[in-house]
Structures are given as structure tokens and as C-alpha cells.
Amino acid sequence: MNVLIYLIPIALFLGLLGLAGFLWSLKSGQFEDLDGAAVRILNDDDLKT
Amino acid sequence: MAEAVDYSIFVAKGDDGLSQMSLAIDGIDCAACISDIENGVQSLPGVVRARLNYSTHRLSVAWGAQASASDVVAKLEQLGYRAHPFAGRVEEEEARRAQWLLRCLGVAGFAMMNIMLLSISVWSGNVTDITPETRDFFHWLSALIALPAAAYAGQPFFQSALRAIRSGKLNMDVPITIGVTLALGMSVFETAMSRPDAYFDSAIMLLFFLLAGRYLDHEARRRTRAVAGNVAALRGEMAHRLDAEGNPVLVPVQALQPGDMLLVAPGERVGADGVVASGRSSVDESLVTGETLPRELAAGAVVYAGSLNGDGALHVRVTAGGQNTLVDDVQRLLDGALAARGAYVRLADRVARLYAPVVHLTALVSMVGWLIAGADLHFAVMIAVAVLIITCPCALALAVPAVQVTATGRLFRAGLLINAGDLLERLASVDTVVFDKTGTLTLPEPALRLPKGAEPVLVGLAGRLALSSRHPLSHAVAAHANGGALADVVEVPGQGVRAMVDGVELRLGSLVFCRAEAPHDLEPDVSLIAFRAGEKVLVIGVQQALRPDAAEVVAALRARKLDIRILSGDRAEAVAPVAAALGITEVGAGLKPADKIAALDALKAQGHRVLMVGDGLNDAPALAAATVSLSPATGAAVTQAHADAVFLGRRLAPVRAVVDGARIASRLMRQNLGIAVIYNLVAVPLAICGVVTPLVAALAMSGSSILVTVNALRAARPGRKDEALDATQLKEAVA
Known part of the structure; x- marks a missing residue:
């Protein structure tokens, strides 16, 4: 059972990482315009013309 | 834009010294619009940031010293989008x-x-x-x-x-x-x-x-x-406010203060309630009272926001609402009606009232029972807690909201904007539908009644001439224009407009002005406008037209065993033809707001539950007094604020859709509550017997939650054919 000593912290750390990622994306406004995100990918304005 | 507008009340100053504003934008229909709008607005000198929210069709703009709010609106107009700023604290x-x-x-x-x-x-x-x-x-x-x-x-x-x-x-x-x-x-x-x-x-x-x-x-x-x-916001109601020097400045109506002096040009809507300071005119108050005949005004008369000015310019002093005005009446009646409505208790809360005591009592009884049966205290407490956990109202608490979410989404796509969370529950029990006439059963703008054999070319020409007139009746004619506005049009105040085209004099206006005769088969609610081109004369009737599917929807509602009535503020002669066309026999005409409430109260006293559909300011108290209320998006602002839902577009079909949607939703809510009850009937005895392990509790809880959620999704499934709403209607709603 010694394996638990590092497996559990790793599991918790990964979970917290996911949570932090979610909270960050929420804070940076990525959930404010869900339809827009889907169609903005079609814009070509990042291409150098 | 011909005229500068003072948008300053919508602009907020940020900490970084930039001015910020949110705008509602109309006409966004594809992904390309995003870069069109953002790049277009950002190209304006001084604009620092422009970000469009595609989900809500809102643009937020920030700019420095060089730009101004009206520059942004003008740029959007030039790009082909209608835009109007708004302030949304809520x-x-x-x-x-x-x-x-x-x-x-x-x-x-x-x-x-x-x-x-x-x-x-x-x-x-x-x-x-x-x-x-x-x-x-x-x-x-x-x-x-x-x-x-x-x-x-x-x-x-x-x-x-x-x-x-x-x-x-x-x-x-x-x-x-x-x-x-x-x-x-x-x-x-x-x-x-x-x-x-x-x-x-x-x-x-x-x-x-x-x-x-x-x-x-x-x-x-x-x-x-x-x-x-x-x-x-996109109604974009504006008013001409006179500044200290007496120059008119166009401002949004939200910026008006009591004491301001307004200039109301012919054909304009009155922006705020007030008293006429000078000028004579007649106003069309159909949006306010439902009355379709114009009312004559002179200095000292009271005017209401939303009235359409006729052919004379008026100076109006804005009041906060004096004594005994219609607006005061409406406000007082509204307060009473709203207080009466608060009595409704949501289905979920009614269940909760019953549920909590029953569950907590069951837990207590099972604990006492085990103690009497000889179990030790710890075991008995464990049983009681297990009962509480297993009955934890997961399925019960999801049963109603899950249906509400799916049904609301479905009705949203049908052109219905729902204000009240419990609308669907209340609507499902309705047995009487009361319609207002003007603007609800009829279209908000009048339609033309052309005489038999009217030459389309002549009508088109009349339309082109009408483009230059500001008289309210001419708007209906202008919709039939077959080209651009004519040059050198002379407006003769109080009579009409005239112009010379290819040596022929064209006149549009009153019968006398055009030397025309009134036709003899005149219906009572038709207003006449005449057109003369040389020797040719055309007398056009302008009449409130029924919404295109009104008859169909009324018939469909009647087929659903609903009692249909009309309560209108308009004259009996104007209401009768509409009622006859729709086959409605229960009709009330010439009603004041208090009369409408009295009529609704009488219906409610007989045990009826009433759906009120209305748009006028005079309908607002009646809407609040009814069991459920709907209002078209073209209605008065106060009215919409008190309606449970607002419907978009020129058709009445959303009324039928919401009735059907509510019935389906209500059935699913009851089914879901049934599922939750059955789940509890199975799980609680297990808990009382002491066989509920944490594994069983977790499975039972997630299982029942998923079951009610899946059942709720059925509210989004396209149902029977008669309730399917086609894409054309949504397009109309957007347009």
C-alpha cells in the first residue's frame, strides 16, 4: 500500500489542476459567448494577406 | 444619420479614462458579421476596443477622446446594422x-x-x-x-x-x-x-x-x-428635447426628466407623458388606450408616451405624472393587481411544504420504531440519517426545473421570451383567453384597403409621394412605394403633400385636398386618404388589419376547449368587425383599465383562470391581474414589463405555441414528480430496514436524477404537427 503515498497526492494534484483551469477559463470570460467561440474559428483575419 | 443624438446617459467612464458603452445590434446572422462589425468599429479613430458577443448580439465598445457614441452608432448603421445603446444594470x-x-x-x-x-x-x-x-x-x-x-x-x-x-x-x-x-x-x-x-x-x-x-x-x-x-433597446425611442436656447436635440427617452420641454413633430411618437404647452394637433392613442380614432389636442391637454402625433407640431412639457392622469390610474391599478397576484405558490414549493414534514417525520418514526424493537441508540440514529439521505430530494428538486429549462428553450426558438419562471405551471391551468384588440389581434401598424381595380402603378406612385409625408397614415401608403422619394415635394400643413412629375401634378392627402369623393360602402373603422395624379383619383382606405394567422390561432385555441373573449378600449363599432371575423361572441368594448380589471376579476370569481394577451398601456393592470399574461414585442414598455412573456413577430402563433408548450411541460413535471415519488416509495422502506449502504445510496440518487432529467428532455422534442413552428416565422420575428 506504500504506492498510495505518492498516487493520492498525484490524483489530487491533477484534480486541482483541472479545477484551477476551469476557474481560470471562467474568470477570463471564456463562458460568456459560447456561440461566438464556435463561429469565430471561421474568421480568417489572423492570416497575413 | 441626419441628426446628432445625445447618447450620454448610456456612456460609462472607465477607470482608464476610456468611455464605454454597450449596444444591442440587429441584423447579425452569420459568422462574418463578427469581423465586419469589430473591424469596422475599430477602424474609427479613437476606438480602442470593440468586442461582439455573438450569443447575446451585444457589442461593447471603449473609446478615447476622439470618438463619440453617435460616431459608433453611425458607423454601424453604415455597415448595415441597426444598433442602439442600452444600460443593463440588472x-x-x-x-x-x-x-x-x-x-x-x-x-x-x-x-x-x-x-x-x-x-x-x-x-x-x-x-x-x-x-x-x-x-x-x-x-x-x-x-x-x-x-x-x-x-x-x-x-x-x-x-x-x-x-x-x-x-x-x-x-x-x-x-x-x-x-x-x-x-x-x-x-x-x-x-x-x-x-x-x-x-x-x-x-x-x-x-x-x-x-x-x-x-x-x-x-x-x-x-x-x-x-x-x-x-x-432596438425600439430606440427618441425625443426632441429643447435646450435652453430652444434648439431641439435628439435624446433617448430614458434621458428625459420632468420639466423638460419636448418638440413633437408631425408623425412622431410622444416620448414621455406630459402636458401640451403650445400647438394644436390630433394624436393617435391606439398604443395607449386601444382607441383607434384620433383625439384632438390643444394647449393644456395631457398626452401620454407612445401616442402618435398627427399633423401639427406640439410643444410638450414633461410631467412626472400629474393627478388623475391615465398613467396614474394605470400605476395605482398595477400596484393593486400585482399585490393580488403574489398568492400563487409554485408547484415545487407546494411539494416541498408537504415533503419536508413527511420525510422528517418518517425518519423520526423509524428511529423510535427501531429503539422500541430493541436496537441500540447508535443503530437507530443511523437508520434515521439513512432515511434522510436516501430521501434527499435530488430527483424531486430536479423534476420541475429540468422540464422548465427544456420547455423554455423550445418556446424561445418559437419566438417567445419568458419573463416569469412559473409561467408554464400557471398557464397549464388556464381555461379562458382574453385578447385586447388593437395591436394584439390586429397588427400594430395599419394596412391599406385598396378600392377594386386600383392600378398598381398608381398605388406605387402614391407610395413614392407618401415617402415625403410625415403624417401617420401615409406610413402605410409609403410601404407600397415602387421607387425612391420624389423630388420637390411640397407639404401643405393639415392637408397633404403635392409634387410635379412630368408636367402632371400629384397630390396625396385629405379628400378635399385631392377633390375626391368618399366611397359610399364605408366601414366604420376605416380612415381615408386620397391620391390624385392629373385626372386619375384613388381613394385608399387605411384600416387596422388582423394578424395574418389570427383566425387560425383563435380557432386552434377554441379547439383546445378554451373560452375566447375580447376586452378592448376601442369603440364598439371598431371592435365588432374584428370579433365577427374571428367568431368571438364575448366582447367588451370601450373599456377603461379599471373596467378591464373588473371584467377579469368577475371571470376569476367564477373560478376561471385567465390568460390575458394585450399590448397597450391600458392593458398593463389587466395583464398583472390575470392568471397569466402575454404581450407582443411591439407593445408599450410598461406593459411588457408586467407581462409574463413577450412574443416576437407579426403572427399570433406563439400564443398557441405557449399554450401547448405549457400543457406538455405541466404533464412532464407531474410525471417527473411521480417518478420521484415512486423512487422514494421503493428506497425509503429499504432505508428503514437498514439495508442502504453508501453504494446503494449513491446509485439510487444518481439513477433517479438521470431518469427525471431524461424525461424532461422530452419537452424539447418536436411534438404534434400543429405546434411545429417553421423557420419563416422566426425570420419574420427577427425582421
Whole structure:
């Protein structure tokens, strides 16, 4: 059972990482315009013309 | 834009010295619009930031010293989009709440997954070779995650439960809070005593499911409200305010203050309630009172916001609403009607009132029962807590909101913007539908009645001439123009307009002005406008036209065993033909707002539940007094604020859609509550017998939640053919 000593912290750390990622994306406004995100990918304005 | 507009009340100064403004934008229909609008606005000198929200059709702009609000609106107009700024304090509040719910959901989700990881190890260990030390360690770890997570993510429920208890009521959040607290408390105690059963997973899972339901419910409502806000903003009501030197400045009506002096040009809508200071005119108050005949005004007369000015310019002094005006009447009646309505209790809360005492009593009885049967105290308490956990109203609390979310989304796509959360429940019990006439059964703008054999070319020419007239009646004619406005048009005040084209004099206006004769087969509610081109004369009738599908919808509603009535503020002669065309026999005409309320109260006293559909200012109190109320998006602003839902477009079909949608939703809600009850009937005896392990509790809870959610999704399924709403109608609604 010694394996638990590092497996559990790793599991918790990964979970917290996911949570932090979610909270960050929420804070940076990525959930404010869900339809827009889907169609903005079609814009070509990042291409150098 | 011909005229500069003072938008300053919508502009906010940021900390960085930039001016900021939000605009509702009309006409966005594809992905390319995003870069069109953003790049277009950003190309203006001085604009620092322009970001379009494609979900809500809102543009937020920030600019420095060189640009101005009207530059931005003008640029958007030039790009081909109608835009109007708006201020949305309430919406900011709601956006913050949505973010908070989502944060709670994220925390609950994280805790649920990690605790499940530990729980599944314990469950599988329980049937193999887990040592009590490892199990306790896992339980302590679960507690370490669950307790802070529940304290954070449970806040929406704890706060709402606290509010309910403080006001001496019971809502669904009270049993939820008790259930979660007890489950966590007992699990910590069991863990401390080194016993095998802990319910951390169930408690957190409960919070997660409920938060998901709550967030979706909130979002669905926020979305419809955003669209309703856009519709209101895009009406873009403006008024000419006279400044100190007497020069007219165009300002949004929201900026008007009592005491301001307004200039109301012929053909303009009056921007605010007030008293005529000088000038003579007649105003069309159909939006206010439903009356379609114009009212003559002179200095000292009272005018109401939303009235359409006729052919004379007026100076109006804005009042905050003097004594005994219609607006005061409406406000006083509204206060009374709103107070009366508050009595309605939501289905979920009615269930909660019954549910909480029953469940808590059952838990107590089973504890006492086991004690009498000779069990020790610890075992009896365990049983009682297990009963509370297993009955924790996950399925029950999801049963109603899940249906509400799907049904609201479906009706949203049918062109209905729902204001009130409990609209569907209230609507399902309705047995009487009361329509207002003007603007509700009829279209908000009048339509032409052409004489037989009218030459289309002549009508088109009349339309081109009408483009240059500001008289309200000529707007209807102008819609038939077959080309651009004519040059050198002379407006003869109070009579009409004339122009010379190819040596022929064209005249459009009163019968006398055009030397025309009135036709003899005249209907009472038709206004006449004449057109003369050389020797040719055309007399055009202008009449309130029924919404294109009014007859069909009224027939469909009658087929659903609903009693249909009309209560109108217009004259009896004008109401009668509409009632006859729709086959409605119960008709009230010439009613004041108080009369409408009295009529509704009489209906309610007979035990009827009434759906009121109306648009005028005079309908607002009646809407508030009715069981449920609907208003078209073209209605007066006050009226929409008090309607439970607003419908878009030129058709009446959304009324039928909402009636059908409510009936389906109500059936599904009852089914869902039935499922939840059956689940409890099966699970509670198991809990009383003492066979509910944490594994059983977790399975039962998630199983029942998923079952009611899936059942609720049926509310979104396109149902019978007669309720399917086609895409053309939505297009109309947008246009």
C-alpha cells in the first residue's frame, strides 16, 4: 500500500489542476459567448494577406 | 444619420479614462458579421476596443477622446446594422450570479470526482481485503475534500434555505440543506468512530446535480431576458428635447426628466407623458388606450408616451405624472393587481411544504420504531440519517426545473421570451383567453384597403409621394412605394403633400385636398386618404388589419376547449368587425383599465383562470391581474414589463405555441414528480430496514436524477404537427 503515498497526492494534484483551469477559463470570460467561440474559428483575419 | 443624438446617459467612464458603452445590434446572422462589425468599429479613430458577443448580439465598445457614441452608432448603421445603446444594470447582476453558480458547479464537480475515486476504492476494498486503517484514511481524505467543497458549493442552497426559514416558509432548499448537513455530519462521526459507512460521495453528488439544474435554469432565463432587452433597446425611442436656447436635440427617452420641454413633430411618437404647452394637433392613442380614432389636442391637454402625433407640431412639457392622469390610474391599478397576484405558490414549493414534514417525520418514526424493537441508540440514529439521505430530494428538486429549462428553450426558438419562471405551471391551468384588440389581434401598424381595380402603378406612385409625408397614415401608403422619394415635394400643413412629375401634378392627402369623393360602402373603422395624379383619383382606405394567422390561432385555441373573449378600449363599432371575423361572441368594448380589471376579476370569481394577451398601456393592470399574461414585442414598455412573456413577430402563433408548450411541460413535471415519488416509495422502506449502504445510496440518487432529467428532455422534442413552428416565422420575428 506504500504506492498510495505518492498516487493520492498525484490524483489530487491533477484534480486541482483541472479545477484551477476551469476557474481560470471562467474568470477570463471564456463562458460568456459560447456561440461566438464556435463561429469565430471561421474568421480568417489572423492570416497575413 | 441626419441628426446628432445625445447618447450620454448610456456612456460609462472607465477607470482608464476610456468611455464605454454597450449596444444591442440587429441584423447579425452569420459568422462574418463578427469581423465586419469589430473591424469596422475599430477602424474609427479613437476606438480602442470593440468586442461582439455573438450569443447575446451585444457589442461593447471603449473609446478615447476622439470618438463619440453617435460616431459608433453611425458607423454601424453604415455597415448595415441597426444598433442602439442600452444600460443593463440588472443584467450585470445576473451575469455575476451565473458566474458564481458556475464556480460552485466547478468546485462540486472536482470534489465529486475525487471523492468517487476514493469511494470506489473503499467499496471494492470492502468486498476484498481493505484494512480498516486504509479505509479510515480514505474516509478522512474524503472528508477533507468534501467539507470545504460543500461549504463553498452549497452556498446557493444554504442562503436560499435561510431566507425561506427567516420569512417563515418552506422551500425545496430547506430539506436539501438539512439532508446535506446531516449526511456530512454523520459521515464525519462514523469516520471518527472508525466505522465502515460514510456518505461523503452522496452528499457532494447531490450538490453537483442540483447545481447543474440551477445553473441551466438561470442561464435559460438570462438568455431570454437578454433578447427581450435587445428588443426593447432596438425600439430606440427618441425625443426632441429643447435646450435652453430652444434648439431641439435628439435624446433617448430614458434621458428625459420632468420639466423638460419636448418638440413633437408631425408623425412622431410622444416620448414621455406630459402636458401640451403650445400647438394644436390630433394624436393617435391606439398604443395607449386601444382607441383607434384620433383625439384632438390643444394647449393644456395631457398626452401620454407612445401616442402618435398627427399633423401639427406640439410643444410638450414633461410631467412626472400629474393627478388623475391615465398613467396614474394605470400605476395605482398595477400596484393593486400585482399585490393580488403574489398568492400563487409554485408547484415545487407546494411539494416541498408537504415533503419536508413527511420525510422528517418518517425518519423520526423509524428511529423510535427501531429503539422500541430493541436496537441500540447508535443503530437507530443511523437508520434515521439513512432515511434522510436516501430521501434527499435530488430527483424531486430536479423534476420541475429540468422540464422548465427544456420547455423554455423550445418556446424561445418559437419566438417567445419568458419573463416569469412559473409561467408554464400557471398557464397549464388556464381555461379562458382574453385578447385586447388593437395591436394584439390586429397588427400594430395599419394596412391599406385598396378600392377594386386600383392600378398598381398608381398605388406605387402614391407610395413614392407618401415617402415625403410625415403624417401617420401615409406610413402605410409609403410601404407600397415602387421607387425612391420624389423630388420637390411640397407639404401643405393639415392637408397633404403635392409634387410635379412630368408636367402632371400629384397630390396625396385629405379628400378635399385631392377633390375626391368618399366611397359610399364605408366601414366604420376605416380612415381615408386620397391620391390624385392629373385626372386619375384613388381613394385608399387605411384600416387596422388582423394578424395574418389570427383566425387560425383563435380557432386552434377554441379547439383546445378554451373560452375566447375580447376586452378592448376601442369603440364598439371598431371592435365588432374584428370579433365577427374571428367568431368571438364575448366582447367588451370601450373599456377603461379599471373596467378591464373588473371584467377579469368577475371571470376569476367564477373560478376561471385567465390568460390575458394585450399590448397597450391600458392593458398593463389587466395583464398583472390575470392568471397569466402575454404581450407582443411591439407593445408599450410598461406593459411588457408586467407581462409574463413577450412574443416576437407579426403572427399570433406563439400564443398557441405557449399554450401547448405549457400543457406538455405541466404533464412532464407531474410525471417527473411521480417518478420521484415512486423512487422514494421503493428506497425509503429499504432505508428503514437498514439495508442502504453508501453504494446503494449513491446509485439510487444518481439513477433517479438521470431518469427525471431524461424525461424532461422530452419537452424539447418536436411534438404534434400543429405546434411545429417553421423557420419563416422566426425570420419574420427577427425582421
